[in-house]
Ligand code: G
Ligand code: G
Ligand code: MN
């Protein structure tokens with residue numbers, strides 16, 4: 645498979661990039677941080693992770709790629725902090741294989757120490773499905789990470805099968821409502837009831853609730869009314885390069 649051969653070389657050929665999508669404190673900002681989203685610049689085309697991450701996950705290449713992502717995101721965060729954006733955070737997505745790799749906790753701590761960033765400014769996003777595969781193990785891994793100070797976010801929430809008993813025990817600080825529930829969100833819809841239930845659940849468990857995939861001002865207003873803490877989506881900001889972020893006209897966003 646040509647793609648696999650190319651992917652093996654993508655790191656040393658410097659073809660991987662991180663784009664960053666801003667997250668905003670509801671309702672109208674400011675920016676509180678960014679989610680790092682991986683891109684592969686392959687022969688002049690930019691590939692999205694949906695195209696190559698399944699292969700990376702199947703072959704184990706996600707392990708070195710994931711280490712590159714974490715290192716690069718922490719390096720970038722350090723740069724932003726030195727530039728004066730000391731309240732910005734960065735969130736990194738972890739795949740199932742990465743989350744279950746034996747030395748994840750040590751690797752994360754090493755990376756944070758190497759870049760001298762405050763651990764609480766790094767969030768690790770783990771999908772609900774990944775977190776619930778082996779809940780006892782997930783609780784233990786997240787306990788070690790959060791004891792060190794790193795934050796955890798339960799991503800794509802609502803698409804997996806959460807045990808509420810384990811959700812209660814998971815030392816996460818954030819729930820991200822899956823974008824699928826936000827797409828057709830209008831007052832009175834079934835999705836509105838679901839979203840409102842997720843927000844109530846998050847509040848009960850003392851978790852910040854993030855809505856992703858916010859594309860309209862109606863969604864923004866409605867999510868704010870429902871008590872959502874943080875908003876992310878094309879309406880407010882697309883994934884962008886660090887250069888685009890540095891050139892953003894609104895200095896404190
Ligand atoms: O931007 P978007 O098309 O970039 O991302 C598609 C999917 O890939 C999302 O589910 C997102 O969580 C995932 N993703 C993006 N970047 C990374 C990454 O660095 N690591 C992992 N494991 N998943 C990522
Ligand atoms: O699974 P995860 O939440 O990590 O992935 C985020 C994915 O959602 C990325 O592919 C990102 O590019 C995409 N995304 C971010 N904002 C929006 C949005 O407003 N609408 C849609 N359709 N996708 C979005
Ligand atoms: Mn995510």
Ligand code: NA
Nearest residue numbers: 799800822856
């Ligand atoms: Na998500």
